[in-house]
Amino acid sequence: MKGITALHKLLLGLLLRCPNCGRGRLFDGLFNLFRMEATCPYCHVRYERQSGESIGGTLINLCLAEVLSVGGYFVTQAAFAPPLAFQLVFWITFNIVFIVLFYRHARGLWVSIAYLTGGVYPDPDARQHTGTDKR
Numbered sequence: 414m415k416g417i418t419a420l421h422k423l424l425l426g427l428l429l430r431c432p433n434c435g436r437g438r439l440f441d442g443l444f445n446l447f448r449m450e451a452t453c454p455y456c457h458v459r460y461e462r463q464s465g466e467s468i469g470g471t472l473i474n475l476c477l478a479e480v481l482s483v484g485g486y487f488v489t490q491a492a493f494a495p496p497l498a499f500q501l502v503f504w505i506t507f508n509i510v511f512i513v514l515f516y517r518h519a520r521g522l523w524v525s526i527a528y529l530t531g532g533v534y535p536d537p538d539a540r541q542h543t544g545t546d547k548r
């Protein structure tokens with residue numbers, strides 16, 4: 414049962430939802446690609462405590478992009494043997510587009526991992542300072 418809960422928390426982060434309550438959004442708006450909210454407006458957990466914590470999400474994003482690009486290159490080379498120039502243009506473009514589009518989801522996944530390891534929790538005086546309680 415605990416494994417299902419952990420998987421659910423990881424899924425919430427991947428879907429850009431607060432891993433603590435599942436109601437708050439990690440990013441506000443569809444076009445806000447790179448700036449994550451500081452805290453959840455519902456349960457007031459702080460998503461990242463220190464600058465540089467986003468490096469975990471960036472690492473997930475880059476590693477997954479490289480695995481997919483290099484793996485995709487070898488699979489398409491073995492299956493269809495397209496010209497090298499086509500392969501390079503396609504997989505470099507895929508790599509760049511994937512990194513931009515998956516960035517928020519990788520950050521969300523990292524916030525969930527931080528939550529599962531005890532790094533995401535409310536500030537002690539969060540409700541006194543925010544004034545944005547949406548309950």
Ligand SMILES: [Zn+2]
Nearest residue numbers: 431434453456
């Ligand atoms: Zn929340």
